[in-house]
Amino acid sequence: MRRRTALGLLLASLLPLPRVARAQTVWRPSKPVTLLVPFPPGGATDLCARALQPGLQAALGQNVVVDNRPGATGVIGTRTVAGMPGDGHVLLVNASGTMTIQPVIMQSPGFDPEKDFKPIILAMSAPNVIVVHPSVPATNVAELRAWMARQGDTLSFSSSGIGSSEQLGLELFLLRTGLRAVHVPFAGGAAAITAVIQNTVPLSMVNSGTAAPQITSGQLRMVAVAGPRRLSWAPEVPTMAEQGLPNLTSLSWTGLFAPASTPEPIAEALHDAVAATLRQPEVVERLERIRFVAEGGSRADLGKLVSGDLVRWRGVVRDARIAVN
Incomplete structure (x- = not known):
């Protein structure tokens, strides 16, 4: 009888756990979330952040504030986020020019777009x-x-x-x-x-x-x-x-990024919250008003976009002999 009981317990331990027990708790912020925009108010990147703000508040269950930190074509605000802790409470809302062109034309931008940041999602493009x-x-x-x-x-x-x-x-x-x-x-x-x-x-x-x-x-x-x-x-x-000119692409886009130290569960939770917000008709409409298309996609998609742009613009700067500052 004891042997049967022991065998039964062993078999029971090998069975898959119920779905509820296995599910991981989705991360949620413990304080207000900041969308840091490295440009003045009123520009396309700022308007994108403000279009996302209401939906993100609902999705994350916390206040979301937009913080404009302009200077040096977005470089100052970008450096600021690169040095912040990756706890999910600050996201960089940045333009393609700052993330993929400034690092190419500046000798010392003070940040590495691939090493210092974790891509969250592509928000919009034109x-x-x-x-x-x-x-x-x-x-x-x-x-x-x-x-x-x-x-x-x-x-x-x-x-x-x-x-x-x-x-x-x-x-x-x-x-x-x-x-x-x-x-x-x-x-x-x-x-x-x-x-x-x-x-x-x-x-x-x-x-x-x-x-x-x-x-x-x-x-x-x-x-x-x-x-x-x-x-x-x-x-x-x-x-x-x-x-007749394939692969000749020049996009202006805005993406959301977190500091590189951000844990994967937090990055995934932030991605899902922004992705859901980008699907809301009122957000799509607000971005269309400034002639941008609401995007989305995976975190890997944004990472590939950044890497591809860096390769493309490095080649253009080299071959066209554009002076680097």
Whole structure:
């Protein structure tokens, strides 16, 4: 009898535990969560954080506050989060330029985007686009290339600044096509767009969201989309890939990151909370208003995006001989 009882206990111990007993407790914050934005209020990255704020509060069961820490094109705020403890109570809401271009064009940015941070989720994206003055006889990439080839060394293009995603995106276009043009940097995207409208320079690569009003009004003509899909508000304009230039991508995106020391269960809980928030119709609508697309995906997806952008922009900076600060 004892042997049977012992055998029964042994067999019972080998049976799978009930699902409830095996389930791990989902991490929840013990105090308010801060979304640190390394830019001033009112920009796209800040608006993204504020769009996520109400849904995250509900998902996490804690107050969520937006903390703007601008300076040095986002570098100061980014460094701040890199040195914080990974307890899940501070998330960096950062733009692609700071995470994947500043580390390439700065000799000492003070942070490593791959080693100092744990990717949480891609929040939103908007492709850069090539635009021209309406007098330029080009409505597609083939016509633009033919026209540019006829201009010789007199051609110039504008961007929002040295080392901007717009400059690097057009430099990549020039490298891939074998064309030449002189870069004319301006102080911000609005000034770069105005330069094309006034025909001070004939073309530029600009953020699609920033230039949307001028494109829809006819002040600028959009020739190509440097993204994986066409724009919902301009579906007639093909992507670079559709026009014979595959893998020519220049995206402006915003992602959420935690300090590298953040434990996996906390990172997963934060990912799930933000992912659920990004699926809410009101969040999608708020991001669409600023011409960005709500994204999502896995943590690994964001990690691959960061790594891929770093490789791409390092190559462009090297091959186009862009000065590193």
